[in-house]
Amino acid sequence: MKRIVSLIVACALIFAIAAFPVSCSRNDTVENLEGDYTGLEGTTLYVMNWGEYISDGSEGSLDVIKAFEKATGIKVTYDDTTPSNEAMYAKLKSGAISVDVVVPSDYMIQRMIKEEMLQKVDTSKIPNYKYIMDEYKGLYFDPQNEYSVPYNVGMVGIIYNKTMVEGTPDSWSILWDETYKNNILSFGNPRDAFSTAQFLLGQDVNNTDKALWDAAAQKLMEQKPIIQARVMDEVFNKMEGGNAAVAPYYAGDYLLMKSINDDLEFFYPKEGTNIFVDSMCIPKSAKNIEAAHMFINFMLEQEVALQNAEYLCYASPHSGVVNNPDYSFKGNEILYPDDAHKPKTQYFYDLDPEIRSYYEKLWEEIVK
C-alpha cells in the first residue's frame, strides 16, 4: 500500500513539472507587424546565437522565437550553446553544420568575410533595414553594408562599488591601484584583458608591433599580484554581492548589476575603451536563405527590437527603439552617452594569425 501511494505521488510530481510550462501563459504574439511573413510555411530555419542574447519569454518578456514561428509558420532550430566567436567560427569552418543566421562580433565578421564564409545580405528583402541608424552603417568590417545587419552595440567600462572606492575614478589606472589590492577583478579572456593594459599605455589595440604587446603583457604581469580574480560572468555575483571593489565589464551588464546592488557605479575611462557591434549575418552554408532574410527583418520589427533591447540592456542600433518614448533606457547616459560624454572608442580588428598567436603565448605566461 505504502509503495503504491509513493508511486502515485511520484507520478503526480512528474506530471506537475511536465505540465507547468504549458499552464503558464506565454507572450508570443507581436501586433502591428510591418513586414510580409507569408510564403515559407513549413520550412525550417537554423539560427545560431549567444546564450541569453534574445528576449526569450522569461519574466513576462516576449518570446521572440515563438512569435516568429507563429507569424511565419517556419520551424526554428535555435542553438545558443556556442560559447564564443572562436567556437562559432570553428563550427562553421568545419562545415559539419549548415546555419542560416549567425550573430558574430565585428572582428569575427571581418575574418569571415575575408575567408568567404558569409554571403551577401539582400537588404531589399529587409524593409526594416531602414531603422538601422547611420552611425552603425559602413563600419570598418563591412564598409558597404553588404554582409551584416547590426543587432547590438556595447562598450566596455569600469564598474566600481562606491562604498569601497574613494572619490570618482576616471582612468584604467584604478585596476593597477595598490589601495584596492585583492579587490580588483580582471578579464578572463586574452583580448579583453590585453586591451585594459593597452588603453592605459595609450596603445592602439590593433597594433602589430610585438614590442608593444610585450609592454602590455608586462603591465598585466604587474597587475597579477593585486587582482582578486580573473572572471567572465562570475563578475555578476562578485560585484552584486560586494565581494570586490572594481571590475572592467560591458556597460549593458552593469545596468543589470545596478538593479540588484545600488552601490555600484560606472564610468568610461578617459583613455578610451573598446566598442563592439554584434551583427546578424548569413553564412555561405545557409540552406533557407529566404527565411534567413525574413528572420532578420523580424528582428528589426519595432516591437521585437524594443523587447530585445529591454531584455538585453545593450545599446540598440535601431532608430525605432532609441526614439521610442516607452523605451525604459531612452537617453540612458551609459548606453547612449551624449557627445560631451562619449568616450574615445576603438573596435577590435581581426589580427593576423602571427600576432594572434604571439599575444596568446604571452597570455599563457601571464595566467599559468
Place this chain on the structure above:
Amino acid sequence: MKKSTNALLNAPYAVWSAIFVVVPLFIVVVYAFTDAEGHFSFDSILALKDYGHNFLISLLYSLVATVITLIIAYPFAYALSKTNEKTQRIQMMLVMLPMWMNLLIRTYSWMNILDRNGIINQLLMTLGLKPATFLGTPGAVIFGMVYNYLPYMILPIYTVMAKMDNSLVEAARDLGCNGFNVWRRLILPLSMPGVISGITMVFVPSVSTFYISQKLGNGKIMLIGDTIERQMQTLNNYNLGAALSLVLMVLILVSMFIMNRFADNSGEGGLVA
C-alpha cells in the same frame, strides 16, 4: 557455442565503445601529433614541457583531496555498516542527496558562500572576527574536490563493508585476535577493493577538473584541466589541447595500473598471508 553467445552479448557495448571511446581517442592522438594545418608535427608535444608545473599541482591537489576523502569516508562507511538497516538506508540517502543537484550548481553556490562577503565571512564579522580569504587559495580548491567527490568514496567502501561476513570477525576474536589486528588483518584487506575503486573514482575526476578550480580558485589556480579548457575554448589551439589531454590520460592510466597492482597484492591474497 558459448563463445558466440558471449560475442553476441558483448556486441552492443563493443559498438558503443568503438564509436564513443576508440574513435574519439584516435582523434585526440591525431590532433596531438599534427599542427593547425593538419601536417604531422611534434610542436604540440614539445610545447608540453612548459606545462610541467600545471601537471604537478594537479597531481598534488588531487592526491591531497583523495587522502582527505579517504580519511573522512573510511571510518564513516565502517560505522554505518554496523548500524541497523533503517539507519543505513536513511544515511545512504543523505549521502546521495547532494548528488541530485548538478555539480556545477553546487560549486557555483560554494563560490558565493566562500566569497569575501559571503555567508561565512559575514558570520565571522558578526562574531567580531576578521573576514578571511578563502577563494583563490589551494585550500578552497581542495575543499571543492573533497565536497563534490566524497560520496564516490563512501559508496564503494560502504558496499564492501556491508557485505562483509561478521562471523569472520567473531572467529578472529574467538581465536584471540585483538581489536587493532582484526582491523589490520581482516577488515582492511577485505575492504580494499572498495577503497581502491573509491580512490579511483575520486582521484580521476579531481585530477582532470577545471570547473572547481576555476570557480573556487578565482581563475588564479591553473590545474591541467583549466589549461586544456583554455586551449580549446579561448585559444582555439586544439592541437596543444589534445597533446595535454593525451598526457593526462597516460597519467591516469599509469596511476590506475599502480592502484590495481596494489589491489591484487593486498585483496584476497592479504587474507591468506
